[in-house]
Amino acid sequence: MKEEARNFETDLAVIGSGIAGFAASIFALNRKINCAQVGNTGAVAYTTGYLDLLGSNEETQAAIDNPWEGLEQLKKSQPDHPLSRISAADIRKSFEQFTAFLGECGIAYTGPSETNITALTPAGTLKKTLCIPATMAAGPKAFADKTPCVIIDFKGLKGFSARQVVANLKDKWPDLSTARITFPEMAKGEVYPEVMARALEVPATRAGLAELLIQTAGEAKVIGLPAILGMHRPDLVKTELERLTGLQIFEIPTMPPSVPGIRLREMFEQVFPQKGLTLIPQQKVTSLCFDADSAVLNLRDNYGPITIHAKAVILATGRFLSGGLTAHISGITETLLDLPVSQPASRTDWYREGYTDRRGHAIHKAGIEIDASFRPLAQNGKAYHERLFAAGIILAHQDWIRGRSGAGIAIATAYKAVEAADQFLHA
Amino acid sequence: MTPTIIGKPEGTGNTTIETDVLVIGGGVTGAGIIRDLALRGIHSLLIDKRDLCAGASGGNHGLLHSGARYVSNDLHSAIECRLENELLKRLAPQCIEETGGLFVAVAGDDPEFAARFPDFCAAAGIRCEELSPVEARRLEPQLSEKLFKAYSVPDATVDPFRLALENVAHARMLTDSIYRPHTEIISFEIAGGTIYAAICRDNITKSTLRIQAKQYVNAGGAWAMDIAGLAGCADVSLIYSKGTLLISHDRMTSHVINRLRPPADGDILVPGGTVSILGTTSVRTDNLETIQPTMAEIDRNVIEGAAMIPALATARYIRAFSRVRPLLQISETEDGREATRGFALLNHTSQGLNNFCTITGGKLTTFRLMAEKTSDLVARRLGNSESCKTDSVPLPKGDACRWTKPGAAPRFWYQANNADDMILCECEMVPQSAIDEIVGAPGAEQEMTLEAIALRSRAGKGPCQGSFCGIRIASYLYDQGYYHDKTGLLHMRDFFNERFKGMRTVIWGQQAAQMELAEALHCGLLGLDSLENE
Numbered sequence: 012m013k014e015e016a017r018n019f020e021t022d023l024a025v026i027g028s029g030i031a032g033f034a035a036s037i038f039a040l041n042r043k044i045n046c047a048q049v050g051n052t053g054a055v056a057y058t059t060g061y062l063d064l065l066g067s068n069e070e071t072q073a074a075i076d077n078p079w080e081g082l083e084q085l086k087k088s089q090p091d092h093p094l095s096r097i098s099a100a101d102i103r104k105s106f107e108q109f110t111a112f113l114g115e116c117g118i119a120y121t122g123p124s125e126t127n128i129t130a131l132t133p134a135g136t137l138k139k140t141l142c143i144p145a146t147m148a149a150g151p152k153a154f155a156d157k158t159p160c161v162i163i164d165f166k167g168l169k170g171f172s173a174r175q176v177v178a179n180l181k182d183k184w185p186d187l188s189t190a191r192i193t194f195p196e197m198a199k200g201e202v203y204p205e206v207m208a209r210a211l212e213v214p215a216t217r218a219g220l221a222e223l224l225i226q227t228a229g230e231a232k233v234i235g236l237p238a239i240l241g242m243h244r245p246d247l248v249k250t251e252l253e254r255l256t257g258l259q260i261f262e263i264p265t266m267p268p269s270v271p272g273i274r275l276r277e278m279f280e281q282v283f284p285q286k287g288l289t290l291i292p293q294q295k296v297t298s299l300c301f302d303a304d305s306a307v308l309n310l311r312d313n314y315g316p317i318t319i320h321a322k323a324v325i326l327a328t329g330r331f332l333s334g335g336l337t338a339h340i341s342g343i344t345e346t347l348l349d350l351p352v353s354q355p356a357s358r359t360d361w362y363r364e365g366y367t368d369r370r371g372h373a374i375h376k377a378g379i380e381i382d383a384s385f386r387p388l389a390q391n392g393k394a395y396h397e398r399l400f401a402a403g404i405i406l407a408h409q410d411w412i413r414g415r416s417g418a419g420i421a422i423a424t425a426y427k428a429v430e431a432a433d434q435f436l437h438a
Numbered sequence: 439m440t441p442t443i444i445g446k447p448e449g450t451g452n453t454t455i456e457t458d459v460l461v462i463g464g465g466v467t468g469a470g471i472i473r474d475l476a477l478r479g480i481h482s483l484l485i486d487k488r489d490l491c492a493g494a495s496g497g498n499h500g501l502l503h504s505g506a507r508y509v510s511n512d513l514h515s516a517i518e519c520r521l522e523n524e525l526l527k528r529l530a531p532q533c534i535e536e537t538g539g540l541f542v543a544v545a546g547d548d549p550e551f552a553a554r555f556p557d558f559c560a561a562a563g564i565r566c567e568e569l570s571p572v573e574a575r576r577l578e579p580q581l582s583e584k585l586f587k588a589y590s591v592p593d594a595t596v597d598p599f600r601l602a603l604e605n606v607a608h609a610r611m612l613t614d615s616i617y618r619p620h621t622e623i624i625s626f627e628i629a630g631g632t633i634y635a636a637i638c639r640d641n642i643t644k645s646t647l648r649i650q651a652k653q654y655v656n657a658g659g660a661w662a663m664d665i666a667g668l669a670g671c672a673d674v675s676l677i678y679s680k681g682t683l684l685i686s687h688d689r690m691t692s693h694v695i696n697r698l699r700p701p702a703d704g705d706i707l708v709p710g711g712t713v714s715i716l717g718t719t720s721v722r723t724d725n726l727e728t729i730q731p732t733m734a735e736i737d738r739n740v741i742e743g744a745a746m747i748p749a750l751a752t753a754r755y756i757r758a759f760s761r762v763r764p765l766l767q768i769s770e771t772e773d774g775r776e777a778t779r780g781f782a783l784l785n786h787t788s789q790g791l792n793n794f795c796t797i798t799g800g801k802l803t804t805f806r807l808m809a810e811k812t813s814d815l816v817a818r819r820l821g822n823s824e825s826c827k828t829d830s831v832p833l834p835k836g837d838a839c840r841w842t843k844p845g846a847a848p849r850f851w852y853q854a855n856n857a858d859d860m861i862l863c864e865c866e867m868v869p870q871s872a873i874d875e876i877v878g879a880p881g882a883e884q885e886m887t888l889e890a891i892a893l894r895s896r897a898g899k900g901p902c903q904g905s906f907c908g909i910r911i912a913s914y915l916y917d918q919g920y921y922h923d924k925t926g927l928l929h930m931r932d933f934f935n936e937r938f939k940g941m942r943t944v945i946w947g948q949q950a951a952q953m954e955l956a957e958a959l960h961c962g963l964l965g966l967d968s969l970e971n972e
Contacts, residue, residue: 057955059963072968134909134927136965169860170909175916178923200857266909267959331950332958338950340740340751359733362945366938367931367960367967374950412954412962 014315019289021047022436023429024308024319026299026347027327027335028292029055031403031421033279034105035325037112038429040286044436047289047319049310050296054332059264060147060238060271061130062120062422064106065094066139066415072369074139077126078419091408094416096383097423105426106419110142116282118274119145119246129154131263133171133237135179139415144271146240146249149261153233159186160233162263163224166193167202170266171237190227195219207239208270211248221255228258238262238270243281245274291317295334299324299347306398323432326379326387327403327425335405336378343377345405350379350387350395353407371413378407384435385428397435402428454648457483457616459816460636462623462665463657464488465495466598467797469605469617470809470828471655471816476612477831478817478824483615483649487622487641490602493659495802497761499683499708499715501694502526502534502594503803506541506566509558510551510700515780516562519803526806527594530833533601537709539593539694540574544745545584547699552587555698559591566591578691580747593694595710598802607836621647626654626669631792633669653816656796660726660764666796671789674796675767678724680760682735683717684944687754687901690714690747697746704742707750716743716750723762731758731943755944756901766799781808785815793819862914863907865900873897873911877920888912888933904937905956909964924969931966 022045025035032048033055039046065078070088075081079099086095094102103123110120120142121128127139128151143151153160164173173189181187194202195216210216228234240262241248253260264271276292283290291312298309305320328335328347337346338361343354354377355361361374379387379401386394387401402424404411411417459475461468464486472482486492505519527534543552559566567590574588575581581588609615620641627635633654638647656674658665666674689709697705708715719735736758744751766782781800797812810826817824859869876894888908891897897911898904912930915921921929934956945953961967 054955054958057958067968074968132964134913134930134964136927136969138963138965167858167860169862170913172913172917174919175913175921175926178916178921179927201860264963266906267963330954332954334951338946340737340946357733358946362938362942364730364939364942366935366942366957369967371967372957374945412957413967415962417958417962 016316016318017314019047019317019319020321021045021289021319022322023047023325023432024049024306024321024323025325025327026050026296026308027329027333027403029327029329029333029403029421030058030418031327031329031425033275034109034422034425035327035402035429036279036283036288036290037109038105038426040288041108041112042429042433044429044433047291047321048283049291049294049308049319050328051293051334054329055276056269056272057267057332058272058275058418059267059269060144060275061138061140061264062106062110062142062418063139063415064102064123064127064141064419066127067413069371069410069414072413075127076139078141079125089408093406093409093420093424097427101426102419102423105423106142108426109422113275113278116278117244117246118278121145121148131176131180131235133176133263133265135176141419144245144262146238146245146262147264149233149259150235150263153235153259153261154180154184157184157186158233159231160184160235161188161190161228161231162235163190163192163227164237165202165207166191167197167200168204168237169201171263176235176263188231192223192227195223204237204239204265204270205242205273208242211239211241212243214251217248217251218255221252224252224256224258224260228256231258233259233261235261235263237265242270242274242277296347301396301398306396321398323398323400323435325425325428325432326399326401326405327421327428328405330378330404338374343374345379348395351390352377353380369413371410375410375412376408378405378409380407384431385424386431400428400432453645454650455483456650457481458651458820459483459653459655460485460649460651461655461657462636463659463661464490464602464617464619465493465657465659466491466602466605466802466805467495467659467800467808467812468655468657469602470805471657471797471812472609472615472617473605473612474809474813474826474828475816476609476615477827478813478822479613480817480820480822481613481615482609483651484606484609484617485621485623485638485649486619489619490606490617491598493661494761494763495598495602495659495805497683497759498598498681498802499706499717500595500598500710501706501708501802502596503801504539504591504593505562505564506539506559506591506593507696507701507706509555509562509564512780513562515801515804516564518780518807519801520562520564522804522807523592523594525829526596526803529828529831530601530604532835533597533604533833535595535709537593537595537693539591539696540569540578541589541591541696541698542574542581542585542746543587543698544582545586546745547697549586551700552698555589559589564591578693578695580691580749581695582746582748587698589698590693593696595694595708596802597710601805604833604836608834611834623665623668628669628791631790633791633794652793653819654794655812655816656794656798657812659798660762662764662796662798666784666786669786669789669791669794671784671786671791671794671796673784673786673789674798676764676798677722677767678726679763679765680721680723680729681718681763682731682739682758682760683715684736684739684755685757685759686714686716686750687756687948688713690749690753695746697742702742704739705746707743707747713756716740726762729760729762730939731760733943735760736943752947754901754948756903756949757940758943759940764798783808783811783815862910863895863897863900865902865907866896868895868897868907870914873914874918877915887929889936892933898933898937902952902956903941904933905952905959908933908937909959927966927969931960931969934960934966
């Protein structure tokens with residue numbers, strides 16, 4: 012096939028296809044900014060579906076029940092934390108817009124409330140998070156009310172054991188029991204959540220599963236399943252199963268890459284083009300430079316090279332896993348523009364001796380610096396370029412792992428970066 | 439075959455065990471001694487405070503030296519290595535991969551030394567063939583373009599774990615000799631120049647054990663000086679050299695690659711299964727128990743190694759480890775590498791004892807010869823006139839290392855062809871049935887930890903270093919009812935913390951991405967960093 016060079020022009024280009032990148036595109040759509048989103052699908056398939064804002068104090072590791080109070084404290088103890096740069100009102104707005112968009116596109120979420128939700132994990136531990144998919148909402152509620160409940164797992168599904176969930180929760184939730192069933196038409200060998208989820212989009216499979224659930228539930232009125240309730244219409248699959256069984260049903264995330272993450276990715280890939288956004292996922296941007304009146308992005312897909320001219324760019328390329336940052340034996344660099352990276356003096360300081368040390372590791376606080384308008388800083392301490400903005404966990408001075416704040420940083424900083432880019436575009 | 443554990447002591451009860459010979463130290467030398475003795479019809483008991491090959495025997499390159507490494511500075515060791523290399527290739531081929539070795543000089547190395555190398559080898563009787571740089575780089579495309587001299591020698595690689603396990607298994611088969619892990623020597627009962635008993639502690643049950651033997655052998659490796667000291671002997675003089683090595687994610691070469699220069703840092707790269715091992719540095723140390731790789735040692739190995747194989751500079755490493763090597767002290771030198779690589783057998787008669795000896799120094803390649811010399815002395819003292827047979831009797835191939843051997847698990851799994859037997863460790867293809875077998879094995883601890891399971895299989899040895907399979911195995915063990923409370927989570931956390939020790943110094947490149955994902959799962963999602971909070 013003959014390769015054909017293609018050129019696009021857009022007002023805003025978003026580089027990165029993780030939560031921050033998708034959030035930036037949503038906010039750009041809401042502001043009616045002409046937008047293109049490019050770059051490798053980042054770690055979005057690794058999300059559990061939970062949207063954390065601030066679940067834990069980065070320094071003391073104390074669980075946080077009220078993230079809004081937690082943010083107030085964070086502003087005092089870590090003023091350079093990305094979330095400390097953003098007003099609570101803006102953070103709330105960003106979550107409202109993000110979850111509302113997901114809901115309109117068929118993946119309903121609980122909106123941001125005053126307190127964190129105590130959510131369940133596949134190991135039977137608990138985690139504080141702000142917003143969760145509607146398919147998971149009944150779980151934390153049943154846990155809070157100690158409602159009698161059966162956790163059900165499937166023959167051949169590895170990495171999710173109902174007995175494990177129950178073993179670790181039973182002292183807090185006495186009326187919890189387990190059962191194992193065989194997924195309809197999947198009796199032999201290993202079964203995969205993604206395959207089960209897609210199968211449940213079919214009414215006949217739902218009817219078959221509903222029958223099994225009724226037989227298994229016994230006296231319980233609530234049942235928990237691994238996250239397999241459909242891929243494209245999870246809310247419908249859940250509602251239908253509840254109608255067929257007369258039971259309340261909730262999902263527990265499985266080990267990533269998991270269905271809730273794939274749902275988000277596939278939904279974005281389907282919806283964004285329909286809404287007029289140019290989406291080129293799965294392709295790495297090979298270069299970014301700036302000419303007199305635009306930013307120039309180069310990448311290529313199966314059909315050949317692509318050049319995008321954009322009036323503004325948001326860098327949301329993530330950290331090591333997504334390739335935004337690169338760790339070398341000699342230090343950490345920013346991959347696309349070689350922006351200066353705030354980092355520990357030597358590799359010796361990257362990690363503490365103890366892996367699960369609750370104080371966290373210095374490597375996670377490495378990242379790029381930004382100014383008040385979310386423009387990355389160059390070596391001279393000034394904005395690298397007036398057209399360049401940054402968002403997400405590539406930003407320095409945060410430990411999203413210990414802080415349980417990954418989605419919060421991604422969504423809230425994307426909101427601010429788009430806001431700043433919008434101001435620049437209309438200046 | 440699982441090593442038998444006998445006389446399980448209960449609580450603080452005092453159990454007595456009798457044997458002809460007590461061998462202290464479960465490295466390859468100790469394992470070799472009990473086999474050698476068994477071939478002479480002698481019953482023995484082997485103990486180790488931890489487990490087989492927990493010291494230097496398990497912490498090295500796995501290199502079966504041709505001897506060429508020592509030709510320039512230790513002719514005696516070079517010749518010993520050559521002879522043992524030839525013998526082991528013939529008698530224990532199942533533990534050896536005949537990779538062949540190359541010695542390569544690159545720009546900056548001493549051309550005169552390189553030119554004299556064949557003469558050195560000839561003096562030791564070692565086969566050495568010059569290759570043109572083009573030929574060498576055809577054999578090993580990863581070699582540096584700056585290579586100017588290359589020789590091939592009969593180096594090979596050896597699996598010390600399998601070697602030890604099969605020596606122990608053979609000794610057991612022959613005379614019912616016994617291996618007892620986590621049994622630590624505390625003191626000796628001595629009267630009139632004779633040791634009557636060794637008092638030991640079971641490090642798992644914490645109970646005391648009294649072992650009565652006619653002869654006592656100290657094969658304690660780096661700990662030999664301390665053990666001799668317990669018997670009042672002051673004639674064992676060792677210096678300790680800390681060596682740090684790295685394991686790469688990929689097998690970088692098919693041959694053993696040595697730098698053609700006098701022994702120095704980072705000058706040997708040894709393939710092993712699907713990985714390669716690069717090392718080593720050499721630093722004097724007094725610490726035998728808590729050594730860890732340092733960033734400086736890692737950097738030094740990588741920089742030096744990259745001079746031979748440039749790809750080592752950007753390779754992905756999955757692990758680094760340090761071990762202490764015992765070196766015989768001949769003279770006070772700063773660099774441990776100049777102390778002799780030879781071994782010494784001390785009969786301790788000068789210390790007033792008539793049934794105690796210490797074997798120390800040496801190297802993996804010469805373990806059999808060390809065992810032979812020791813067993814000669816012990817047999818003579820017992821009045822046994824049988825001669826050594828380990829130089830002619832092949833080492834039987836056992837089933838002892840069914841799940842430890844790289845590549846074995848997928849084969850068993852494939853043969854069994856049971857679709858319901860799911861793979862739990864996807865890097866190394868360890869299935870559920872392997873875990874069942876390990877936790878159900880005779881001698882398995884009452885409650886086995888994930889670490890203990892990983893020691894007995896390849897689980898956690900691949901690129902993800904247990905990040906994913908640790909979760910899956912724990913989940914499976916909950917599922918089987920083996921865990922029924924928080925213990926499984928604590929074991930998971932401890933397992934990840936333990937694996938991390940070996941990863942901490944090599945986290946860059948792809949490994950940094952791997953670690954970020956692992957930590958997001960273990961801490962961000964599962965909360966293993968705050969289990970106490972609940």
